[in-house]
Amino acid sequence: MTASRARACVPAADAVARPILKWAGGKRQLLPELRRFYPARFDRYIEPFLGSAAVFLDLHNLGLLRGRRAMLADSNADIIGCYRAVRDAAAELVAALAALEVSHRRRGTAFYYEVRDRRFNPARRAHGPDGPGDRRSAAALAAMLVYLNRTGYNGLYRLNARGDFNVPAGRYAAPRICDEANIRLVSAALHRRGVSLVLGGFEGVLARGRPGDFVYIDPPYAPVSPTSRFTAYTAGGFGADDQVRLRDAVVDLAVRGCQVLLSNSTAPEIRRLYVEHAPARAAGLWAFEVLARRAINSRAAGRGPVMEYLITNVTPRPAPGARGPAETV
Numbered sequence: 001m002t003a004s005r006a007r008a009c010v011p012a013a014d015a016v017a018r019p020i021l022k023w024a025g026g027k028r029q030l031l032p033e034l035r036r037f038y039p040a041r042f043d044r045y046i047e048p049f050l051g052s053a054a055v056f057l058d059l060h061n062l063g064l065l066r067g068r069r070a071m072l073a074d075s076n077a078d079i080i081g082c083y084r085a086v087r088d089a090a091a092e093l094v095a096a097l098a099a100l101e102v103s104h105r106r107r108g109t110a111f112y113y114e115v116r117d118r119r120f121n122p123a124r125r126a127h128g129p130d131g132p133g134d135r136r137s138a139a140a141l142a143a144m145l146v147y148l149n150r151t152g153y154n155g156l157y158r159l160n161a162r163g164d165f166n167v168p169a170g171r172y173a174a175p176r177i178c179d180e181a182n183i184r185l186v187s188a189a190l191h192r193r194g195v196s197l198v199l200g201g202f203e204g205v206l207a208r209g210r211p212g213d214f215v216y217i218d219p220p221y222a223p224v225s226p227t228s229r230f231t232a233y234t235a236g237g238f239g240a241d242d243q244v245r246l247r248d249a250v251v252d253l254a255v256r257g258c259q260v261l262l263s264n265s266t267a268p269e270i271r272r273l274y275v276e277h278a279p280a281r282a283a284g285l286w287a288f289e290v291l292a293r294r295a296i297n298s299r300a301a302g303r304g305p306v307m308e309y310l311i312t313n314v315t316p317r318p319a320p321g322a323r324g325p326a327e328t329v
């Protein structure tokens with residue numbers, strides 16, 4: 001890595017850590033609504049469906065995680081491997097990403113497919129879910145994920161039946177690939193004492209919730225219609241059975257005295273699982289309808305505003321400009 005390549009990174013002007021990855025279901029658009037539900041007091045922070053880490057970074061930026069432990073988890077090994085490299089090897093990652101950016105500017109789509117098929121997928125297969133043991137290779141793999149995410153079609157993450165990443169190239173004139181300043185801010189957020197990154201399914205993580213913890217839960221959404229299913233986050237998807245197991249775990253957390261906030265679609269399935277489920281109500285869980293804008297959808301028509309559920313046992317602050325209490329369903 002040469003100094004001139006490193007200079008290909010354009011530092012961001014502000015000091016707010018933003019998600020490095022674009023992620024389907026990413027919560028940046030919903031943050032103003034979610035903030036009303038951040039509890040005034042809590043012990044640890046737990047986020048079992050981390051994705052782009054938008055909510056963790058928001059809490060960090062607001063100073064709400066100071067002096068608190070945070071357990072961040074996802075079942076996607078590429079994501080957790082990427083964040084571990086951001087945390088432990090930011091300089092190497094930035095160098096590798098800057099080099100990818102230089103080559104992309106020169107060779108565009110042909111380079112995207114070369115990285116995807118001749119470097120990224122073979123390296124993933126060779127290392128398996130635990131990722132590479134050494135820092136340099138871990139940083140190289142993470143840089144490739146960020147590069148493919150920022151230049152691939154719609155920022156999608158999709159695997160084929162063999163488990164290979166198979167998203168086609170996107171059509172961006174000048175995609176922002178290496179934002180060194182932001183990578184360093186996210187690295188610092190992840191590097192704080194008491195922050196842990198866990199690779200694993202939600203059940204093991206939620207079982208560790210203790211009274212007073214704040215748990216933000218953002219699973220793959222239940223489809224609002226049979227054609228809208230989007231469950232390609234992992235090779236296995238997230239089906240109706242998973243939504244039921246998650247509901248049971250959420251009720252259990254509320255009963256145990258955790259402060260829970262869950263987002264999901266307003267699919268009839270979710271209404272049945274939470275709104276019409278007596279044990280959920282008895283555990284103090286309420287559903288609020290909020291307006292969200294979907295950032296990633298393969299069809300432009302699917303990117304407009306939609307209603308979503310926030311299901312929680314936290315009493316929300318009123319919406320700005322609202323005269324009465326928040327609307328529940």
Ligand SMILES: C[S@@+](CC[C@H](N)C(=O)[O-])C[C@H]1O[C@@H](n2cnc3c(N)ncnc32)[C@H](O)[C@@H]1O
Nearest residue numbers: 025026027049051052054075076201202218233
């Ligand atoms: C809706 S996304 C989370 C988006 C995130 N809140 C954000 O702002 O970007 C759902 C995440 O759940 C993860 N996931 C899917 N199935 C899972 C499971 N069984 N256990 C844990 N994580 C899972 C996916 O890898 C994906 O990152």
